[in-house]
Amino acid sequence: MKSIIEVRNYTKKYGDFTAVDDVSFSVKEGSIFAFLGPNGAGKSTTINTLVTMMEKTSGTLIIDGKDVSTEKDEVRKAIGVVFQTQTLDEKMTVTENLNMHCVFYGVPKNEVKDRIHFVLDLVDLLDWKDKSVSNLSGGMKRRVEIARALLHYPKVLFLDEPTSGLDPQTRNKMWEYITRLQKEKNITIFLTTHYMDEAEICDHVAIMDNGKIMVDDTPANLKRRYTKDKATVQVKNPALFEETLIKENFSFKKEKNIFHVVVDIDDIQQFLDLIQLFKNEVKDLEIKKGTLNDVFLEITGKEIREEASE
Amino acid sequence: MRTISALWLRNIRGFVRDRVKLVTSLVIPFFFLYVFSSIFKTDQVEDPTAFLLAGIIVATVFQTSLNIATSTIDDTVSGFMKEILVSPTSRFKVALGQILSAATIATAQGILILIIGFFTGLRFNNWETIIYVLFALMLVGLVFSGLGLFLASMVKSASTFQVVQQAVVLPFTFLSGAYIPIDFLPKVLKFVSYFNPMTYTTAFFRTIMLEKGGLPQGDLLKLGLAFDLNGFIITPWMSGGIIAIFGALFLYLATNSFVRADFNKISRNPLVRR
Numbered sequence: 001m002k003s004i005i006e007v008r009n010y011t012k013k014y015g016d017f018t019a020v021d022d023v024s025f026s027v028k029e030g031s032i033f034a035f036l037g038p039n040g041a042g043k044s045t046t047i048n049t050l051v052t053m054m055e056k057t058s059g060t061l062i063i064d065g066k067d068v069s070t071e072k073d074e075v076r077k078a079i080g081v082v083f084q085t086q087t088l089d090e091k092m093t094v095t096e097n098l099n100m101h102c103v104f105y106g107v108p109k110n111e112v113k114d115r116i117h118f119v120l121d122l123v124d125l126l127d128w129k130d131k132s133v134s135n136l137s138g139g140m141k142r143r144v145e146i147a148r149a150l151l152h153y154p155k156v157l158f159l160d161e162p163t164s165g166l167d168p169q170t171r172n173k174m175w176e177y178i179t180r181l182q183k184e185k186n187i188t189i190f191l192t193t194h195y196m197d198e199a200e201i202c203d204h205v206a207i208m209d210n211g212k213i214m215v216d217d218t219p220a221n222l223k224r225r226y227t228k229d230k231a232t233v234q235v236k237n238p239a240l241f242e243e244t245l246i247k248e249n250f251s252f253k254k255e256k257n258i259f260h261v262v263v264d265i266d267d268i269q270q271f272l273d274l275i276q277l278f279k280n281e282v283k284d285l286e287i288k289k290g291t292l293n294d295v296f297l298e299i300t301g302k303e304i305r306e307e308a309s310e
Numbered sequence: 311m312r313t314i315s316a317l318w319l320r321n322i323r324g325f326v327r328d329r330v331k332l333v334t335s336l337v338i339p340f341f342f343l344y345v346f347s348s349i350f351k352t353d354q355v356e357d358p359t360a361f362l363l364a365g366i367i368v369a370t371v372f373q374t375s376l377n378i379a380t381s382t383i384d385d386t387v388s389g390f391m392k393e394i395l396v397s398p399t400s401r402f403k404v405a406l407g408q409i410l411s412a413a414t415i416a417t418a419q420g421i422l423i424l425i426i427g428f429f430t431g432l433r434f435n436n437w438e439t440i441i442y443v444l445f446a447l448m449l450v451g452l453v454f455s456g457l458g459l460f461l462a463s464m465v466k467s468a469s470t471f472q473v474v475q476q477a478v479v480l481p482f483t484f485l486s487g488a489y490i491p492i493d494f495l496p497k498v499l500k501f502v503s504y505f506n507p508m509t510y511t512t513a514f515f516r517t518i519m520l521e522k523g524g525l526p527q528g529d530l531l532k533l534g535l536a537f538d539l540n541g542f543i544i545t546p547w548m549s550g551g552i553i554a555i556f557g558a559l560f561l562y563l564a565t566n567s568f569v570r571a572d573f574n575k576i577s578r579n580p581l582v583r584r
């Protein structure tokens with residue numbers, strides 16, 4: 001698969017402050033790519049530069065073969081954007097908002113009605129089409145914005161924190177739309193999020209902190225590389241168990257008579273054999289898979305902010 | 311064209327839906343008519359009410375045109391401007407759509423006051439006057455919508471703009487002869503008023519609306535429709551030319567600075583964020 005977004009040595013400074021520092025990455029066509037990072041990491045700054053709303057300080061940013069700084073209109077035609085802050089026309093109805101978007105993007109007049117129907121159906125808002133935007137809830141407004149961004153059939157959809165401030169049901173729904181779009185329309189989706197579980201669903205995750213991309217890989221690879229599965233074992237005869245662990249070269253930590261055994265994913269067979277050996281001894285056993293949160297912790301040395309883990 | 315007409319329609323709709331704005335903008339002119347009518351009751355003017363009404367129409371069209379700035383800033387603060395600017399539509403067309411809709415709304419306001427004026431006894435001797443008046447209103451609307459958009463694209467913060475707007479509106483209207491004849495002003499202010507484009511706008515519009523175009527220069531001077539600048543007489547028609555020049559300048563500045571404006575910089579009210 002070819003790359004639809006190419007970013008090389010991108011730097012953005014606000015005055016003296018470097019918000020994004022010499023960042024390079026690429027996004028494969030048709031994939032879901034997530035920027036994961038704490039507040040102020042530089043996620044929105046990167047998105048705003050990619051969508052032509054902000055000038056870079058240096059570097060090269062290419063979308064679908066077009067340069068973001070010099071071929072702005074070409075880039076704008078190819079992308080759909082949902083900003084972090086709301087950009088709806090509150091005084092107008094949902095349909096009027098969508099209509100206006102079709103005008104701005106030059107959607108052929110005879111297709112406007114069908115497309116509006118199509119996108120509103122996608123986000124389950126057909127019943128609300130003649131309501132004023134100001135009467136909609138926050139989640140509905142977000143859905144209208146996503147629907148709107150799809151009207152001109154963009155190749156790449158940028159979503160800056162599409163699910164922040166939404167309740168769990170609405171969040172799930174939102175992800176249903178996003179994954180459906182990717183599968184059915186082969187749209188490339190570039191999004192930012194604070195939520196680990198959301199990043200987990202994506203094809204590719206870049207972890208950003210202090211304006212730098214720390215790592216950039218698939219969630220599975222990241223977890224393989226930076227986390228280990230942990231098993232917590234409780235046995236009747238800790239002394240014997242400990243002895244065996246040392247003999248078999250497991251790394252472990254002992255707490256009272258509960259053993260925390262840290263197991264590498266490659267060694268899962270070896271660990272099972274060990275448990276087999278002690279099968280009449282084991283009182284309790286819990287295996288925890290490594291999460292992106294562990295990856296994040298491992299890489300940045302800090303927990304992503306609290307609300308991310310729910 | 312589609313962008314311009316769609317934006318135009320949107321702004322008109324927005325204005326019509328905003329009942330409070332609509333009503334206050336119609337009530338205030340009559341408040342002024344009531345307050346200032348005594349000032350014009352001098353012996354030079356035989357129809358003081360019409361004289362003042364013409365001034366009030368110009369002042370209203372001027373102020374309504376400037377509302378373009380407020381609505382453009384509102385669109386920026388609400389985020390809608392971002393939706394426009396991230397689209398491939400041309401900024402120049404967006405600026406034109408904004409200006410044309412503001413000019414339309416302003417002209418419509420002028421016409422409404424004019425209509426009510428007919429009920430209070432305003433009469434034209436020649437029927438063509440109504441056409442000239444309409445054209446003059448549109449010209450005034452366009453000129454000051456241009457100024458309004460120019461101000462809006464220079465603005466750095468939404469709250470300071472409120473102050474800027476007041477600072478522009480008050481001197482522009484009160485030092486123009488619209489409400490108070492400039493002969494009544496202290497010498498310094500009278501001098502300042504000669505640099506005010508609204509002064510010429512008022513004189514030009516009054517001449518047309520009151521059908522005074524044919525009067526000899528002496529009478530025009532006495533009525534404040536022509537100005538004597540150290541012996542150089544500015545006739546009402548020259549005033550028309552002056553407005554047209556200001557208009558071209560404002561429109562150029564407005565579209566130019568709107569196309570370049572960095573709307574990311576306008577500070578947002580934190581409460582508007584989601």
Ligand SMILES: Nc1ncnc2c1ncn2[C@@H]1O[C@H](COP(=O)(O)OP(=O)(O)OP(=O)(O)O)[C@@H](O)[C@H]1O
Nearest residue numbers: 014017019037038039040041042043044045046084
């Ligand atoms: N217009 C601006 N002027 C100056 N500094 C800015 C500006 N916009 C952002 N910054 C700074 O740049 C850094 C990155 O901001 P950015 O909005 O890209 O972060 P983010 O990763 O999107 O954070 P969040 O998760 O809170 O949305 C922050 O430290 C922020 O204070």
Ligand SMILES: [Mg+2]
Nearest residue numbers: 043044045084
């Ligand atoms: Mg952000």
